[in-house]
Amino acid sequence: SISNIQPTSHGKTWWTQREDLSRKRSWNVESPERLLYKQPSATRGGSDVMAVTPWLAPIIWEETFNPELVDAIYKPMNLTIATTVFAVGKYIRFLGEFLETAEKHFMVDFKVHYHIFTDQPQEVPAVNLAAGRKIFVHQVPKLDRWQDISASRMQMIQTIIEEQVHREADYIYCQDVDAKFHFRWGAETLDRLVGQIHPWYYDLSRDQFTYERRPESTAYIPSGVGDFYYIGAMFGGTVEDVYRLVKKCHENIEADKAKGIEAAWQEESHLNWYLLHNKPSKVLSPEYMWDDQRGKTEVMRVIRLSQILKNYGEVRENV
Ligand SMILES: CC(=O)N[C@H]1[C@@H](OP(=O)(O)OP(=O)(O)OC[C@H]2O[C@@H](n3ccc(=O)[nH]c3=O)[C@H](O)[C@@H]2O)O[C@H](CO)[C@H](O)[C@@H]1O
Numbered sequence: 001s002i003s004n005i006q007p008t009s010h011g012k013t014w015w016t017q018r019e020d021l022s023r024k025r026s027w028n029v030e031s032p033e034r035l036l037y038k039q040p041s042a043t044r045g046g047s048d049v050m051a052v053t054p055w056l057a058p059i060i061w062e063e064t065f066n067p068e069l070v071d072a073i074y075k076p077m078n079l080t081i082a083t084t085v086f087a088v089g090k091y092i093r094f095l096g097e098f099l100e101t102a103e104k105h106f107m108v109d110f111k112v113h114y115h116i117f118t119d120q121p122q123e124v125p126a127v128n129l130a131a132g133r134k135i136f137v138h139q140v141p142k143l144d145r146w147q148d149i150s151a152s153r154m155q156m157i158q159t160i161i162e163e164q165v166h167r168e169a170d171y172i173y174c175q176d177v178d179a180k181f182h183f184r185w186g187a188e189t190l191d192r193l194v195g196q197i198h199p200w201y202y203d204l205s206r207d208q209f210t211y212e213r214r215p216e217s218t219a220y221i222p223s224g225v226g227d228f229y230y231i232g233a234m235f236g237g238t239v240e241d242v243y244r245l246v247k248k249c250h251e252n253i254e255a256d257k258a259k260g261i262e263a264a265w266q267e268e269s270h271l272n273w274y275l276l277h278n279k280p281s282k283v284l285s286p287e288y289m290w291d292d293q294r295g296k297t298e299v300m301r302v303i304r305l306s307q308i309l310k311n312y313g314e315v316r317e318n319v
């Protein structure tokens with residue numbers, strides 16, 4: 001199905017429908033009775049990396065969780081996971097491999113709704129989807145600047161939650177299209193509000209983070225403050241929590257625009273402001289969004305998804 005997405009911001013009556021959907025779910029963490037798995041140790045962590053934040057949100061790395069146990073708990077919940085991916089202008093070329101590799105590694109055996117936003121619906125590749133998985137195509141205008149294409153995602157995600165996703169999905173994850181899956185990217189990532197540590201900043205000090213540093217911007221973060229530098233290419237969580245996030249970031253982007261300010265890294269700067277003040281309930285290690293340009297570093301046991309090398313001069317609208 002192809003819909004034409006117009007940026008809107010209408011009434012809140014859909015929240016009631018949303019509450020009905022949530023009530024039908026059992027949120028108990030039920031494990032099947034005779035499932036066998038390795039005993040967890042109370043005194044030794046599964047890994048030598050930081051696996052919990054100072055506000056007690058888990059940080060997800062390989063070996064901090066048991067994939068079979070996670071699947072055994074989450075699969076019977078019959079969840080629907082929406083994912084948004086933008087393929088505007090030349091970025092349509094990345095969509096085929098994104099979807100094909102997602103079918104191999106992303107939430108395998110779960111119901112997944114891919115929401116694809118593009119200016120070229122007829123170019124969306126035909127991909128064989130496993131049972132229970134669907135593609136929805138939404139037509140969006142092609143904006144002139146890559147900064148605006150990237151930043152407009154906050155508003156478009158807000159709109160699609162209001163118009164459709166609130167009725168259909170439990171969780172929503174929002175990802176860049178210029179990436180490929182290589183390894184399990186599964187239900188261990190599900191949580192209320194989920195941020196992703198940027199692959200270039202996980203080992204730097206907070207003062208090196210490229211936060212927005214001008215006090216005039218709503219995304220302003222002063223020096224001496226900050227937890228992680230979160231990447232704009234991936235965030236997610238329950239539909240309610242992601243809705244609050246995209247709505248606030250969109251409002252702040254508009255407030256800045258009215259003052260003639262564009263944050264240093266557009267929506268990524270606003271996302272970082274939001275997640276500093278609204279702590280994520282789960283944080284994904286860089287395994288979940290790596291960058292091919294960085295090679296593999298010692299801390300990385302696996303690479304689950306990686307941004308592919310691209311020629312910025314060739315794919316971006318204005319450089
Ligand atoms: C290393 C680096 O420079 N990282 C920044 C850069 O990420 P990226 O270089 O990863 O940004 P990008 O060019 O991949 O754009 C982000 C996403 O927007 C969509 N898109 C973008 C342009 C376009 O013409 N068509 C289209 O569909 C597409 O889904 C893409 O994956 O920019 C982002 C957005 O501001 C963030 O600030 C990142 O931190």
Ligand SMILES: [Mn+2]
Binds near residue numbers: 176177178233307
């Ligand atoms: Mn990207």
